Amino acid sequence: MVHYPVYNKQGKVICTAVTNLDIHDIARCAMTFGVRAGYIINPLDSQKELVRKIIAHWREGAGALYNPIRKQAFERIEVRASLQEVIQDISRSHRLPVKTVATDATQHKKNISYNHMHELLYEGPWPYLLVLGTGWGLAREVLEESDYILAPVEGVLDYNHLSVRSAIAIILDRLTGNR
Amino acid sequence: MVHYPVYNKQGKVICTAVTNLDIHDIARCAMTFGVRAGYIINPLDSQKELVRKIIAHWREGAGALYNPIRKQAFERIEVRASLQEVIQDISRSHRLPVKTVATDATQHKKNISYNHMHELLYEGPWPYLLVLGTGWGLAREVLEESDYILAPVEGVLDYNHLSVRSAIAIILDRLTGNR
Numbered sequence: 001m002v003h004y005p006v007y008n009k010q011g012k013v014i015c016t017a018v019t020n021l022d023i024h025d026i027a028r029c030a031m032t033f034g035v036r037a038g039y040i041i042n043p044l045d046s047q048k049e050l051v052r053k054i055i056a057h058w059r060e061g062a063g064a065l066y067n068p069i070r071k072q073a074f075e076r077i078e079v080r081a082s083l084q085e086v087i088q089d090i091s092r093s094h095r096l097p098v099k100t101v102a103t104d105a106t107q108h109k110k111n112i113s114y115n116h117m118h119e120l121l122y123e124g125p126w127p128y129l130l131v132l133g134t135g136w137g138l139a140r141e142v143l144e145e146s147d148y149i150l151a152p153v154e155g156v157l158d159y160n161h162l163s164v165r166s167a168i169a170i171i172l173d174r175l176t177g178n179r
Numbered sequence: 180m181v182h183y184p185v186y187n188k189q190g191k192v193i194c195t196a197v198t199n200l201d202i203h204d205i206a207r208c209a210m211t212f213g214v215r216a217g218y219i220i221n222p223l224d225s226q227k228e229l230v231r232k233i234i235a236h237w238r239e240g241a242g243a244l245y246n247p248i249r250k251q252a253f254e255r256i257e258v259r260a261s262l263q264e265v266i267q268d269i270s271r272s273h274r275l276p277v278k279t280v281a282t283d284a285t286q287h288k289k290n291i292s293y294n295h296m297h298e299l300l301y302e303g304p305w306p307y308l309l310v311l312g313t314g315w316g317l318a319r320e321v322l323e324e325s326d327y328i329l330a331p332v333e334g335v336l337d338y339n340h341l342s343v344r345s346a347i348a349i350i351l352d353r354l355t356g357n358r
Binding site for chain 2: 009019021024025028029031032033034067069070072073153155156157159160161162163165166167168169170172173174176
């Protein structure tokens with residue numbers, strides 16, 4: 001989950017603030033759909049510190065005692081300053097280059113379908129990193145540099161303004177194809 | 180979205196507090212997937228008042244000016260004191276009895292699959308009401324009195340603790356089957 005570089009409403013590249021419930025929903029979705037790790041990406045020290053405090057509360061603090069099931073989910077959450085750092089981390093630990101799969105609410109020429117991406121994921125051997133933007137979406141350079149861009153989540157009406165929480169849930173459900 | 184009657188962690192029936200972002204996510208999901216209306220159900224006057232304030236902010240207040248796209252989504256959101264009230268409202272406005280579709284994280288004998296429910300929804304003529312519980316899920320009597328209970332959302336791992344926000348997004352995506 002990328003907080004920088006993303007667009008604001010005016011199309012300017014900004015850094016968004018972290019939303020507490022986003023972290024919970026990513027953690028719980030990651031646990032449900034077998035995602036190895038969820039990375040909260042924000043370059044600001046104060047924001048990284050905030051996320052670390054939230055994680056610590058649920059992993060080792062009062063939250064861990066109150067809700068051990070949530071503790072389990074939070075064990076999959078990490079904080080990093082940049083997408084580059086996450087890419088390096090994953091590639092290093094897997095000893096294989098990670099394939100990045102960006103997401104966007106609008107269509108792109110290089111869009112890949114959910115079925116096709118599902119096949120690639122289960123074919124191996126590469127580690128895959130699903131990249132989601134907060135605010136008004138990922139900056140253009142992130143989309144351009146990604147290996148794939150997933151087709152937008154389309155509903156029934158012509159309204160493509162889901163929250164990043166809803167988008168993550170739907171995308172992981174579609175990609176794992178377990179229905 | 181039901182805040183009463185639902186279970187707490189100890190299995191006692193309680194009334195949960197409204198979560199601001201739940202309302203946003205329901206509104207945006209309803210707009211995306213063509214749901215006619217989203218009902219926030221809470222019997223407490225103070226909670227109903229809070230929800231009405233949030234709705235008014237995005238429909239007519241500063242929020243409507245700041246984000247007209249969000250305003251559009253909030254036009255589908257209503258507040259009611261009880262599930263019975265919602266059932267009566269829908270049945271009256273459609274002049275047809277509403278069919279209730281409850282959801283639960285565990286399996287039930289009367290579970291209906293997403294494909295089967297999808298067929299029923301598009302076959303008509305009935306209005307359908309999808310019922311989701313907050314907290315630790317819908318009280319048993321709500322499940323028993325419902326016309327259908329949807330199969331639980333199952334992921335890849337044996338972890339069934341998605342947020343109600345994630346569950347709504349996935350369920351609507353599965354039921355509309357537009358992928």
